[in-house]
Amino acid sequence: GQNIDQPTEMTATEGAIVQINCTYQTSGFNGLFWYQQHAGEAPTFLSYNVLDGLEEKGRFSSFLSRSKGYSYLLLKELQMKDSASYLCAEVTGANNLFFGTGTRLTVIP
Amino acid sequence: DSGVTQTPKHLITATGQRVTLRCSPRSGDLSVYWYQQSLDQGLQFLIHYYNGEERAKGNILERFSAQQFPDLHSELNLSSLELGDSALYFCASSVTGTSSYNEQFFGPGTRLTVL
Numbered sequence: 001g002q003n004i005d006q007p008t009e010m011t012a013t014e015g016a017i018v019q020i021n022c023t024y025q026t027s028g029f030n031g032l033f034w035y036q037q038h039a040g041e042a043p044t045f046l047s048y049n050v051l052d053g054l055e056e057k058g059r060f061s062s063f064l065s066r067s068k069g070y071s072y073l074l075l076k077e078l079q080m081k082d083s084a085s086y087l088c089a090e091v092t093g094a095n096n097l098f099f100g101t102g103t104r105l106t107v108i109p
Numbered sequence: 110d111s112g113v114t115q116t117p118k119h120l121i122t123a124t125g126q127r128v129t130l131r132c133s134p135r136s137g138d139l140s141v142y143w144y145q146q147s148l149d150q151g152l153q154f155l156i157h158y159y160n161g162e163e164r165a166k167g168n169i170l171e172r173f174s175a176q177q178f179p180d181l182h183s184e185l186n187l188s189s190l191e192l193g194d195s196a197l198y199f200c201a202s203s204v205t206g207t208s209s210y211n212e213q214f215f216g217p218g219t220r221l222t223v224l
Contacts, residue, residue: 040197048210098154
């Protein structure tokens with residue numbers, strides 16, 4: 001597993017929908033987390049996927065395709081407070097989290 | 110508030126020095142993890158302790174060490190500090206750390222500046 005790849009930066013408009021993609025190596029996959037991190041603050045849990053499909057939680061949804069080593073986080077009805085970094089993390093064989101470098105999302109009016 | 114506490118919040122020290130960062134996990138959590146986050150970098154996993162025992166090591170330098178005490182709090186010791194060690198150090202805790210559903214709760218971090 002690991003070798004997580006995410007776009008470095010994205011910009012989207014308030015009220016719009018944005019999709020943040022994440023790819024990872026499929027060997028030894030045990031699950032995938034998404035965390036949100038505002039600058040200088042602690043990461044906070046958003047979602048967890050271990051089976052294929054879409055998990056919806058309010059304005060945020062996360063999708064997983066294990067065969068493709070692919071996940072995305074979908075944010076709807078964007079708000080200014082959604083400006084943050086979004087971290088994709090794979091669960092390793094030792095049940096530890098291996099984080100990607102994160103995607104910095106900027107929401108503009 | 111995640112329930113994980115870290116002290117100190119900020120630390121400024123000089124190269125060559127040694128510092129200790131402290132973490133108290135959420136009540137009932139047995140696992141503690143340490144991460145380093147340098148400027149514009151992702152979270153780098155350093156080390157994981159479960160119920161007092163080291164469970165996994167990540168990219169932790171030999172100059173760094175950690176331990177988890179019987180009351181489950183943990184300390185990260187950084188020695189012979191270099192400029193490049195300046196970073197945010199996060200502690201996280203989880204209930205077990207022994208299953209793949211391993212939601213980790215992060216503390217507020219300690220910002221270390223090495224001058």
